Amino acid sequence: MQTCYLAVDIGASSGRHIIGTVEHGVMALHEVYRFENRLIEKNGHLCWDMEGLVQNVIEGLKAAHDAGYTPTTVGIDTWAVDFLLLDADGTPIGDPVAYRDGRTAAMREELEPILPFTKLYARTGIQYQSFNTVYQLCALKKEHPEQLAAADHFLMVPDYLNYRLTGVMANEYTNASTTALVGAISKDWDDEIINRLGLPRKIFGRISTPGTKLGNLSSAVKDYVGFDCTVVLPATHDTGSAFLAVPARDDKAVYLSSGTWSLLGVENKDPITTPASMQANFTNEGGYEYRYRYLKNIMGLWMIQSVRRELGEQTGTRPSFPELIAAAQEASSFAGIVSTGDDRFLAPKSMIKEVKAACKDGGKPVPATTGEVMQTIYNSLSHDYQAAIQELQSLTGKEYTSINIVGGGSQDMYLNQMTANATQLPVFAGPTEGTALGNLMVQMIRAGEFKDLADARASIKKSFTILECNPQ
Incomplete structure (x- = not known):
């Protein structure tokens, strides 16, 4: 039987189990299980259905076996920043509150006298986002100090899922780096920050790196x-995995992981924590082999996913993504535009109404049809990509000559073309399953299927179709 590996890739809206194999240096993927991820309201907060996630991870393993696969290793990746606290017996404490919850809205201002953001950024290199783990922990400390007092362990979402599979607890580096509690230079928990915030140091365990064997x-x-x-640790932060799968042609390529979030940036050998970088709100997230993912978070396909979900609730049938793209194309001349980075788009009750309100507030044309709403989102995303690349060039002192898009959003050739037009750079789109591929690549390198990351990336070019869009 051919050796195979399993990636459990979970995003904010869905998850999938993907089997990976290698033959003569060519990778092949086989999806064996897919499930929906959702938020639930609990005790006044937006929370993850964590037990549902655990059950789906296990059901996906069973589905792989039922489909005739026996993976040698399995790796889990998810989104960043969210966490669970566990007591001494390994039992979760409190609810798994999601980053889209509003509990952290005022935390940056409240913490400024204790820990100015300028200092936090200089030490960790992590951009400001209202939902960063550091703010979530401080909001929890304010609302439920008894939960932190009772905690013995801090596990981020993929850490917790690994624990439920193996009984072994570990904090993985790429995800831990997003907390704004890990030193950019030290690559370890920053004791000064933790002490200043009055957080219990004992809950933060030893940090492990991608490629580490966790257990059976x-x-x-x-x-x-x-x-x-x-169970092997990949880059458990999904963007960390996605960046691994970018088949860049040279070192002048911009990487764009396009999914619920759009993560646009480059790989650096060293962090950039200058005041200018802080002002531009670029982040230095930890990557595989201690690379730094220097990037900007842009709202991404969440806005489109939300519109699709909302239309489905109105009509009883969700429109397909091709139908939404076609509607936008029919309204291609519509000039509505919003700032995708506005927190108003994080979790609105109605994304359609919020887009319209934002256009009105900004003095822009207000969309009246679904096509005009979609075109407004496309205008906004392509504009924000172009602005982020300009900032990136200024901050790094480099000129970039192409954009490499991986992830589900790489299939949207309308957005790809608009991005090429807005940036006046060629866009190379694919592979689609970038995150799962990056997850599998770490497992395969560890198993000796590839010599190193360069060897694995070379295989991607041979294994998958990469589409090109040139500026018009």
């Missing part, structure tokens, strides 16, 4: 899914 499936999980395998 617990007896209960093994018996249910029908096989045993080794």
Whole structure:
């Protein structure tokens, strides 16, 4: 039987289990399970259905076995910043509140006298986002100090899912780096920040790097899914995995991981924590082999996903993405535009109404049809990509000559063309399953299928179709 590996790739709106194989240096992917991820309201907060996630991870392992696969290793990646606290017995404390919840709205201002953001950025290199883990922990400390007092362990979402599979607790580097509690230079928990904020240092465990063997499936999980395998840490932050799968042609390429969020940036050998970088709100997230993902977070396809979901609730049938793209094309001359970075788009009750209100507030044309709403979102995303690349060039002192898009958004050739036009740079789109590929690449390098990251990236060019859009 051919050796295979399993990536469990979970985003903010859905998850999937993807089997990866290598033959003669060519990778192949096989999706064996897919599920929806959702937010639930609980005790006045937006929370993740964490038990549902755990069950879906396990069901996906069983589905892989039922489909005839016995993966040698499995790796899990998810979104960043969110976490769970566990007591001494390993039992979760409190609710798994999601980053889209509003509990952190005023935390930056409240913390400024204790820990000015200028200092926080200089030490960690992590951009300001209202939902950063550092603010979530301080909001929790304010609302439920008893939960922090009772905690023995801090696990981010993929750390917790790994724990539920293996019984082993570990904090993985790429995800830990997004907390704004890890030193950009030290690559370890920053004790000064933790102490200043009055957080319990004991809950933060030793940080492990991608490629680390965590352990085997617990007896209960093994018996249910029908096989045993080794759980390996990939870059558990989905963007960290996605950046690995970019088949860049040279070092002048901009990377864009396009999914619920758009993460646009480059790989650097050293962090950039200058005041100018802070002002531009670029982040220095930890990557595989201690590369730095220097990037900007842009709202991404969340806005489109929300419009699609909302239209489905109104009509009983969700329009397909091609239908929404066609509607935008029919309204291609519409000039509505908003700032996708506005927090008003994080979790609005109606994305359609919020887009219209933002256009009105900004003195821009107000969309009246679905096509005009969609075109407004496309205008806004392509504009924000172009602005981020200009900032990136200024901050790094480099000129970039292409954009490489991976992830589900790479399939949207209308957005790709608009991005090429806005930036006047060629766009290379694909592979689609960038995050799962990056997850699998770490497992395959560890297993000796590839010599190193360069070897694995070379395989991507041979294995998958990369489409090109040139500026018009």
